[in-house]
Amino acid sequence: MGRSTQSKSSSNKPRQVRDAEATKAQILDAATEEFAKHGLSGARTEAIASGSGVTKAMIYYYFESKEKLYQAVLHRLDFPINDMIRETNLDNLPPEEALKEVIQAAIAYRVQHPHLGMILFQEANQNQGKFYKQTNWQEGFEQVINILERGMAEGCFRSVDPFLTAIHIAAVCTFYFDAYENLKYAKPDLDLRSPEMIEQYTQQAINLILAGVRFNTQQ
Amino acid sequence: MGRSTQSKSSSNKPRQVRDAEATKAQILDAATEEFAKHGLSGARTEAIASGSGVTKAMIYYYFESKEKLYQAVLHRLDFPINDMIRETNLDNLPPEEALKEVIQAAIAYRVQHPHLGMILFQEANQNQGKFYKQTNWQEGFEQVINILERGMAEGCFRSVDPFLTAIHIAAVCTFYFDAYENLKYAKPDLDLRSPEMIEQYTQQAINLILAGVRFNTQQ
DNA sequence: GTCTATAATACGATAGAC
DNA sequence: GTCTATCGTATTATAGAC
Numbered sequence: 328m329g330r331s332t333q334s335k336s337s338s339n340k341p342r343q344v345r346d347a348e349a350t351k352a353q354i355l356d357a358a359t360e361e362f363a364k365h366g367l368s369g370a371r372t373e374a375i376a377s378g379s380g381v382t383k384a385m386i387y388y389y390f391e392s393k394e395k396l397y398q399a400v401l402h403r404l405d406f407p408i409n410d411m412i413r414e415t416n417l418d419n420l421p422p423e424e425a426l427k428e429v430i431q432a433a434i435a436y437r438v439q440h441p442h443l444g445m446i447l448f449q450e451a452n453q454n455q456g457k458f459y460k461q462t463n464w465q466e467g468f469e470q471v472i473n474i475l476e477r478g479m480a481e482g483c484f485r486s487v488d489p490f491l492t493a494i495h496i497a498a499v500c501t502f503y504f505d506a507y508e509n510l511k512y513a514k515p516d517l518d519l520r521s522p523e524m525i526e527q528y529t530q531q532a533i534n535l536i537l538a539g540v541r542f543n544t545q546q
Numbered sequence: 547m548g549r550s551t552q553s554k555s556s557s558n559k560p561r562q563v564r565d566a567e568a569t570k571a572q573i574l575d576a577a578t579e580e581f582a583k584h585g586l587s588g589a590r591t592e593a594i595a596s597g598s599g600v601t602k603a604m605i606y607y608y609f610e611s612k613e614k615l616y617q618a619v620l621h622r623l624d625f626p627i628n629d630m631i632r633e634t635n636l637d638n639l640p641p642e643e644a645l646k647e648v649i650q651a652a653i654a655y656r657v658q659h660p661h662l663g664m665i666l667f668q669e670a671n672q673n674q675g676k677f678y679k680q681t682n683w684q685e686g687f688e689q690v691i692n693i694l695e696r697g698m699a700e701g702c703f704r705s706v707d708p709f710l711t712a713i714h715i716a717a718v719c720t721f722y723f724d725a726y727e728n729l730k731y732a733k734p735d736l737d738l739r740s741p742e743m744i745e746q747y748t749q750q751a752i753n754l755i756l757a758g759v760r761f762n763t764q765q
Numbered sequence: 766g767t768c769t770a771t772a773a774t775a776c777g778a779t780a781g782a783c
Numbered sequence: 784g785t786c787t788a789t790c791g792t793a794t795t796a797t798a799g800a801c
Contacts, residue, residue, distance in 0.1 A: 330587040345784050345785075346784090347784070350784080350785090363671060364585075364671050364672050365584075365585060365587060365588050365672060366583075366584060366585070366588060368549040368584060368588055369584050369585055369587055369588020371775090371776070371777095372776075372777060372778085373775090373776070373777090381785075381786095382785070382786055382787080383776095383777085383778085384778090384779085384780095384785070384786065384787085385784080385785065385786085386778095387777085387778060387779075388784075388785080389784095392777085392778080393777070393778090445667065445671050447725070447728060448664065448667055448724055448725065450727075450728065451724070451725055451726065451727035451728040452582065452583050452664050452724070452727060453583050453584060455727045456727045456728045456730070456731060459727075459728045459731070460731055464728075465731070465732055468732055485757070487750065487753070487754070488746060488750050490732070490733060491746060491747055491750040491751075492750060492754060494721065494722055494725075494729060494747075495718045495721075495750065495751060495754055497721065497725075498717040498718050498720070498721030498722070499714045499717050499718065501717070501721070502713065502714075502716065502717030502720070502721060503713055503717070505667055505670070505671070506666070506667065506670055506713075506716075507670065508669075508670035508671060508674045508675045508678075509666060509669065509670040509675045509678050509683075510713060511675070512675060512678070512679055512684070513684055513687055513709070514709060527707060527710060528710055528713075531706065531707050531710040531711060531714065532710075532714060534706070534758075535706070535711060535714055535755075535758040535759070536754075536758065538704070538757060538758045538759070538760075538762075539753075539754040539755065539757045539758035540754070540757070541757075543757075543762045564766050564767075565766090566766070569766080569767090590793090590794070590795090591794075591795065591796085592793090592794070592795090600767075600768095601767070601768060601769080602794095602795085602796080603766095603767070603768065603769085603796090603797085603798095604766080604767065604768090605796095606795090606796065606797075607766070607767080608766095611795090611796080612795075612796090
């Protein structure tokens with residue numbers, strides 16, 4: 328039957344205000360959420376329109392087509408995290424510290440961009456990463472691999488496969504958010520998105536990964 | 547424009563063979579793949595029909611509606627892994643061994659059911675776990691938590707939050723498969739689905755998790 | 766049990782007024 | 784820059800022949 332469009336607390340702001348950048352941003356926000364939920368093919372332009380408080384026609388006015396809008400969403404999510412990671416100047420930190428920083432940054436970014444993970448999964452499974460290729464997500468990945476290799480060379484990390492271990496680290500940083508709606512049923516009394524839980528989750532992730540890669544002779 | 551239906555190597559078997567169970571199974575197989583890619587709302591009944599080599603009408607004949615078919619798919623994926631885990635009789639194994647067995651079983655199950663992860667993610671994000679609640683996935687989760695608690699009590703695991711650590715273990719066991727289509731671009735020369743890579747991935751996962759939770763005084 | 770044909774609606778995209 | 788109205792097609796679901 329198709330899902331009920333119409334929904335969402337369609338922002339009842341008086342539109343007709345002619346602010347191009349604001350409108351574009353509203354569309355992108357709503358589109359990000361819609362594409363995360365349903366992927367490129369499953370997303371409904373009407374849902375994006377009502378979610379952003381504008382009409383469908385605006386989407387085509389600014390973005391030409393659903394596919395172009397999708398690419399714009401991907402592109403907007405692309406760079407900030409790499410910048411974040413670059414800023415902390417990881418090469419100057421000892422490998423353990425660098426790894427901790429990356430994990431913290433990745434999780435913090437995920438808190439700010441809750442839809443990122445599902446967008447990437449939709450992209451992988453629906454479009455076989457066709458659009459993903461055009462993005463720069465690889466970069467963050469390479470960073471982690473570098474840290475792992477440096478840690479092994481310096482003797483503070485045990486011998487691991489850096490590529491597979493980087494995948495595992497990415498897994499730990501993203502799964503919590505992507506599976507949230509299912510996980511919440513396991514502990515109905517807990518608010519998994521509260522700052523306290525996120526903080527605990529971050530700590531547990533760091534502890535697990537660092538203990539997992541550390542070369543343990545002493546202690 | 548919608549995506550191009552029509553596709554898929556529509557099994558050119560001569561139909562009209564009247565084998566109810568076989569037809570149902572074919573529909574469920576194709577539906578599993580389609581729902582994994584597009585979720586409940588995004589899935590196209592025509593794609594499921596052509597993917598299973600029958601007509602749309604058959605889907606409604608056997609499953610009444612798209613939503614009922616979706617629930618049937620979820621239900622079919624539900625039990626086997628819990629059985630698998632139960633069979634190995636984890637309570638009789640030392641915690642480290644038990645954890646290793648669970649990780650191996652989970653990954654092996656994922657190899658056999660490549661669409662499981664995305665189905666669960668779609669379910670979480672598209673339907674807020676509405677249908678997930680009716681399944682028994684919690685059970686496997688509890689098993690891992692039990693092992694972790696037992697390991698801590700016996701002093702072979704360090705002090706971890708068992709719930710969050712179980713989430714991290716689940717993450718490591720599923721992310722590799724769910725992100726496959728994106729990950730493959732990072733190492734184009736590698737076949738991430740080859741038995742050798744899966745074996746390496748499994749070993750790395752076990753090593754990382756065990757090292758991550760082990761209480762390390764010696765060695 | 767399986768198919769073809771079709772009804773009813775949903776959806777992507779555009780035209781044209783303001 | 785924004786809206787309403789609408790076109791053409793895609794899609795769910797059903798009716799009815801075989």
